[in-house]
Amino acid sequence: MLAAGVAAQRGRGGAPSMPTAPTPPGPPRVEELKREAAAEVESQRVFTQQMVDQVFSFGELGFQEFETSKYLTGILEKNGFKLERSYAGIPTAWTATWGSGKPVIAIGSDIDDIPQASQKPGVGYKDPIVEGAPGHGEGHNSGVPLNITAALAVQKIMAREHLPGTLKLWPGVAEELVGAKMYFIRAGMFRDVDVSLFAHVGANLGVSWGGGFGTGLQSVEYTFKGESAHAAAQPWRGRSALDAVELMDVGWNFRREHLRLQQRSHYVIPNGGDQPNVVPSNASVWYYFRETDYPHIKELREIGDTMAKAAAMMTNTEVSSRILGAAWPQHMNKTVAETMYANILTVGLPQWDDADVTLAKGIQRELKQPQTGLATQIGALRGGLDPEQNMGGPSDDIGDVSWNVPTVTLGYPANIPNLPGHNWANAIAMATPIAHKGVTAGAKVQAMTIIDLLMRPELVASAWDYFKNVQTKDQKYIPFITDKDEPALWLNAAIEDKYRPEMKKYYYDQTKYKTYLEQLGIKYPTVR
Numbered sequence: 001m002l003a004a005g006v007a008a009q010r011g012r013g014g015a016p017s018m019p020t021a022p023t024p025p026g027p028p029r030v031e032e033l034k035r036e037a038a039a040e041v042e043s044q045r046v047f048t049q050q051m052v053d054q055v056f057s058f059g060e061l062g063f064q065e066f067e068t069s070k071y072l073t074g075i076l077e078k079n080g081f082k083l084e085r086s087y088a089g090i091p092t093a094w095t096a097t098w099g100s101g102k103p104v105i106a107i108g109s110d111i112d113d114i115p116q117a118s119q120k121p122g123v124g125y126k127d128p129i130v131e132g133a134p135g136h137g138e139g140h141n142s143g144v145p146l147n148i149t150a151a152l153a154v155q156k157i158m159a160r161e162h163l164p165g166t167l168k169l170w171p172g173v174a175e176e177l178v179g180a181k182m183y184f185i186r187a188g189m190f191r192d193v194d195v196s197l198f199a200h201v202g203a204n205l206g207v208s209w210g211g212g213f214g215t216g217l218q219s220v221e222y223t224f225k226g227e228s229a230h231a232a233a234q235p236w237r238g239r240s241a242l243d244a245v246e247l248m249d250v251g252w253n254f255r256r257e258h259l260r261l262q263q264r265s266h267y268v269i270p271n272g273g274d275q276p277n278v279v280p281s282n283a284s285v286w287y288y289f290r291e292t293d294y295p296h297i298k299e300l301r302e303i304g305d306t307m308a309k310a311a312a313m314m315t316n317t318e319v320s321s322r323i324l325g326a327a328w329p330q331h332m333n334k335t336v337a338e339t340m341y342a343n344i345l346t347v348g349l350p351q352w353d354d355a356d357v358t359l360a361k362g363i364q365r366e367l368k369q370p371q372t373g374l375a376t377q378i379g380a381l382r383g384g385l386d387p388e389q390n391m392g393g394p395s396d397d398i399g400d401v402s403w404n405v406p407t408v409t410l411g412y413p414a415n416i417p418n419l420p421g422h423n424w425a426n427a428i429a430m431a432t433p434i435a436h437k438g439v440t441a442g443a444k445v446q447a448m449t450i451i452d453l454l455m456r457p458e459l460v461a462s463a464w465d466y467f468k469n470v471q472t473k474d475q476k477y478i479p480f481i482t483d484k485d486e487p488a489l490w491l492n493a494a495i496e497d498k499y500r501p502e503m504k505k506y507y508y509d510q511t512k513y514k515t516y517l518e519q520l521g522i523k524y525p526t527v528r
Contacts, residue, residue, distance in 0.1 A: 021381070026456050037153045048146070053508050061115065062177045062179055102194060105450055106168045107199075110138075118424070134496070138201070146439045149440070150446035174492075178395060211330060214396075215291055216330075217291075220301060239317050242272050247310075260296065264288070297329075326479075333408055333471070344378060358527060363419070372417055374434065
């Protein structure tokens with residue numbers, strides 16, 4: 001949910017945000033193998049590009065990532081990884097492991113996309129592939145291909161050098177719904193993991209430590225039940241569930257004035273009744289309650305529950321609620337971030353050509369944003385943001401993982417600066433040379449960091465020291481879900497069923513076309 005792109009620039013602690021230092025280089029042999037891993041990633045450029053383009057063409061929403069998961073797990077299984085599918089009872093979730101022994105390195109990224117974000121790649125104005133269909137307007141088509149590229153590069157070295165350790169790849173299912181990672185944790189995905197490396201698309205190479213800028217949340221659906229009646233003939237015999245929804249929403253919008261500035265809250269009405277001449281007997285409203293720490297998220301949910309009960313009392317209806325998703329605020333590991341940042345400095349940004357910059361400036365101009373082009377300078381490694389400086393923002397359920405095992409998020413430059421996020425415009429770069437180059441750069445950083453963690457046990461020990469004695473010293477992880485809660489697997493099914501038949505016509509065919517741009521007949525770049 002665009003958390004990484006912002007969080008990569010900020011951290012959390014008791015002092016103002018300030019630059020921190022990268023981890024010094026390791027022994028010569030370690031540095032030699034890291035260079036080899038980066039070179040191996042470079043040699044896989046075409047393979048990486050094909051994965052990025054293929055997942056882009058599937059364009060699947062959260063909990064409906066069936067083609068995406070089938071394709072990615074097929075690649076991993078072909079390369080000797082052991083697959084566990086339908087993880088935690090989620091059909092599109094899986095783990096893929098290779099190797100044995102310690103350390104166990106979990107390597108994850110998200111795979112779902114955004115409603116109504118279908119967009120032709122490389123075209124610097126709105127031009128959907130399928131009108132109204134979902135699309136990768138967040139860039140989640142790129143992260144697992146990055147991780148697979150990095151893992152295969154490291155696998156080759158581990159096998160030859162007989163290095164102990166286990167690589168464990170996994171997908172962030174339904175991240176836009178913050179709907180799955182808490183269930184992965186409950187099922188034990190990270191129970192034996194030593195370090196978690198996550199990857200999230202951004203517009204620059206970056207990593208941070210600490211809590212950073214952003215929020216956690218609870219995603220809650222309230223359903224009201226009343227009594228139907230003829231809305232014109234005998235409306236007094238009805239009890240309107242829609243009235244209850246609207247009263248709750250009006251109440252919440254008045255209450256906003258008296259909530260902390262850090263909170264973010266939003267809602268949609270997925271069910272407002274059947275037709276106007278029937279008093280709605282059932283109606284529901286779906287809220288995201290966001291705040292910057294666990295106690296305030298819990299408090300916001302409690303305010304929502306109270307308001308729902310009050311709305312039910314005012315309308316003589318009944319109300320029930322269920323949690324559809326949740327995320328803890330993120331807190332990233334200092335040692336692992338410093339280690340990754342050293343590799344970021346070594347890899348550096350991709351070499352953008354005139355076509356890449358033209359596309360970036362074209363969409364920036366289209367959206368009336370500063371025409372800055374693409375990133376040309378890596379920012380500082382930052383940490384130590386005072387919690388009071390965190391004024392809220394986006395969420396990502398990698399936060400839950402970060403409170404269970406030392407975790408960092410690698411931001412990589414596969415997208416264009418100054419775009420709105422969760423929008424068709426954010427899909428423009430995601431099957432173009434911008435994404436291909438950015439993913440290759442990120443895969444080099446990821447592979448080099450994995451080598452560091454495999455061969456320098458002192459880094460893993462230091463990561464856990466920070467996790468135990470700093471991060472979780474005064475705050476322990478308390479899941480927002482109960483043992484009775486289950487994943488909201490039905491979400492997005494109707495949308496996907498509606499658009500998938502037409503979208504299938506545009507799936508990328510690697511056997512016929514070198515790139516997805518070629519298949520779609522798009523001249524790169526196309527701008528006004």
